[in-house]
Amino acid sequence: MSLDIFASSTGPVLVIAPHPDDEILGAGGTIAKLCKAGREVHVCVVTSGRPPLFSPEQTQRVREETTAAHKGLGVKQTHWLGLPAAELTEVPTRELNGTLGKLVAELAPSALLIPHVGDIHIDHQLVHLAAMVSARPHQEAFPPMILAYETLSETNWNTPGATAPFIPNVFVDITDTLEDKLTAFAMFGSQDRGAPHERSVPSLRALATLRGATVHRHAAEAFILIRHVGG
16 A cells, blocks of 8 residues: 555654554554655654663663664654653653653654554553643644554553454555564564564564455555544
8 A cells, every 4th residue: 555644744754652662563664664755754762761670781772772773764863752661650641741742842743653542551551642632633733643553462462342442444555664674673682572472573574464464465554543634
């Protein structure tokens, strides 16, 4: 499929990731495709590891892996908000909303790609809600399009029937950029768990194949269109 859904405007695209590598798992192929088409893509990583949960060495390694992966995909800039990973419940809602909202206002993106509200990780849920706050349409300027992506081992591990299901209605053909996505994820040696774990290159390839077959393509990434305001 083409990138027609992104063609209604030419502004930057902002991908919001609760943790480093979420953006690759959910939208790495789309990021690569947008960058190759000349679009300006930014990634916001909301959290960073902090002691005692994460050592400084672990945090530095993940940051280096993220930088390398984003460079390979062609990301314009990575924005680190530095909020505590796995501890967003301890961050005041106003601080999370304000920090993310400030970045969204500064970049004025034409599209937001955000985690799914039904993900099992509470950080993902909170980031989704904060992103929606940042995009409220009563503002003078707001992102006209919002898409939610799926994250293997987060989106599909929650409680069926009790949490919001991921039912995609937008599919981006990543046949030509699947290998870029897989190469980018392979740079996260600290996060790759190896097959059959879902955080592995074979599992990412399998999901892309499945999503592609759904729309008769070799590989695709799936999204939920949350909102699209036309001109």
